[in-house]
Amino acid sequence: MSRRKKGRKTNILLGIICILLVGVLGSILVISRQAEQKESQRLTELADGQQSGIEDYEAVKEHAEELQKTASEEDETADSDNNTAEKSKKDKDTEAADSTDNTENEETRTISGVVCWGDDLLNGAESDTYSYMAVLQKLLTDNGYNLTVVNKTLQGGGTLSMMKMAGVSDETLQGYIAKHQQAANGAQLNVTETGIRDLTEEQTTRNDMDCIPVIFMGYYGGWNHDPAELAEQQEQILNTFQNKDQFIVVGTRPLDGTVTSEALDAALSQKWGEHYISLASVTAQPSATYEAQQAMAEAILQKLQDLGYISKAQ
Template structure:
């Protein structure tokens, strides 16, 4: 074989070897690229799967949340019904309580042991047994079928300070009135009823009437510094000593010395006591110490007792 031919064969082998190397490199590149593509596709598919799983979990979470909301709404509805039911029961209980209170008030009214008259007794001696408003009132009650006893706690010729003392008002309170009277007088001479308190017997200060219905008729002989507002305050001091402070009658007449007119007295006392007040000036034109005035006052007291439903026939 010639040298020239050998050289050609050698070059061909070298070329083939080079081509093989290139093919091997190309194949390796193709394999690497394919592997990377497969890895990328695999990651993409994994992400899609994760997203789907997350979506499923979110959907389940939404369903669970909706179920919780439905349960809460149902509980709130039940609570609302419970509240409505409780309110209905409370209303019924309130109505029952109010009815019981009304019944209790009625019982207290019928439980009063009698009628007690506090204040001035303008007729004394044998005449009082026949003509005083207390005697007439007792007769009217009996004649009209009311089983009520009239108790006499009046104080003949006494001032209002002595009446409060007899009712048990404290000495400190009484001294406060006396001090104000002296200050207002500014050194002038005062009537004894404005500063003095008479000595009282044990029988007079003993209280057996605190469950009775009081009729307050006081002020004719003074003791209230010619001030209707103070007289009303003193009347209240006596009323506060009774068990039932809602049931009472106040009768007003101008003082003996004429220092205050009936109109001025009625204006203050009627405003203070409202439906509980009787103006003697509106009942009779006679002086309060007359038989006619005492009769008229007794009739007015009976009418007021009936109007206020304080008494009932047994």
């Protein structure tokens, strides 16, 4: 073989090898390209999955927070309802307790007697036997009422002294005196219109706070001949009692005749309504007679019964 032919074969062999290497390299590039595409696709899908997971997580988290908020609001509402219900129950219990206490107080309130405030028109032994107080005590006892009649009257005393005995302030008393002196305009006034009697400790001691007051005052003056002022002074004494709802007021014209029975009764009946007894309406006798005192005692007993102040169970 010639040298030329031998070189040609070598060249052909090298060309074939080059072609094969190019093919192998191309295959490798194609495979690598496909692998890269697959990896890229996988990474994209993974990234999308992660983003979806994050979004799902955020949605779930948001939903959970809403549920928690709703549950909290429901708990607060339930607590509020429970508190309201509990408060309502406590209020009802308190009202029931107060009602029970009031009922018990009304049931257990004891009335030890009847106290007579004001004028005593009879003296000494006469008073002990024939005054309306003595007669009223006998009537109560005879009718089965276990009640004592307490005497808080002043013989010949004016209404200013009676108010002092009840504990009305000196300032109030001096106000009445100044009013009387101004109205008199320098004229001479009866001593009861400006003077206040000296009283003993026994007279000013209150032992009648659990009694029903019967106020019979004004016969000897002290109220400037004005029925409206007399009613005001009666109220001053009434206000010193703890229980101001149970009382009786008896009216009679004054000793000096400056005010008629009709004028006095008109003012006092308007002021006191069903609590008022007009002595002129139950007797035609003068106030200081035994007959008038008897009639007044009977009228007071009847009024005590009519108003439901006393019962034989006491």
